[in-house]
Amino acid sequence: GPKVLQIPSHQIIDMGQMVTLNCDPVSNHLYFYWYKQILGQQMEFLVNFYNGKVMEKSKLFKDQFSVERPDGSYFTLKIQPTALEDSAVYFCASSWTIANTGQLYFGEGSKLTVL
């Protein structure tokens, strides 16, 4: 079936550095999402993105976070600067229509470790 690819699968960085997580969504999908899962906790919504803009973001989406998808390339989540509490697995998802009528397709996740 359709696949969402995430790069890298695992990244280790020092606190204060910048990190960019990349997501290659399903072709022709229009809506994009990031979710965050801290070890042992539930997967939580961070942000969604459509037509070049953030539609909604949660309180977990701190000022240090940003998302973009320049010219139909990767949908990215950038964290600058990183903090220890940013250590988590970040899941990207995409959908053809908005999530509750359409189907979300998730990637396998990018595990971020901040030291």
Added chain:
Amino acid sequence: GDSVTQTEGPVTVSESESLIINCTYSATSIAYPNLFWYVRYPGEGLQLLLKVITAGQKGSSRGFEATYNKETTSFHLQKASVQESDSAVYYCALGDSTNTGKLTFGDGTVLTVKP
């Protein structure tokens, strides 16, 4: 806030046995939530198993069923006869019908089906 509680795993059953994974929800900010079951098979991203957007209705897919019960705020996942290939992690989730793609997930239930 909104929350989802599901059967704490891991759950182990033998092939051809019946299965039920419980899910209850609390939707304090959503009048008419949409309910979902997602599944993550080994080595794959999370994918939609079934969804129900109307209270009282039943959803089904791949032999799994779940009924949206507004009175008991439940959405239990059932299958009459499981197969080894059903071994996966199952997540119950709820979403806002007004819809932004913001899903609230449960903790996930690890299911192992023994041959």
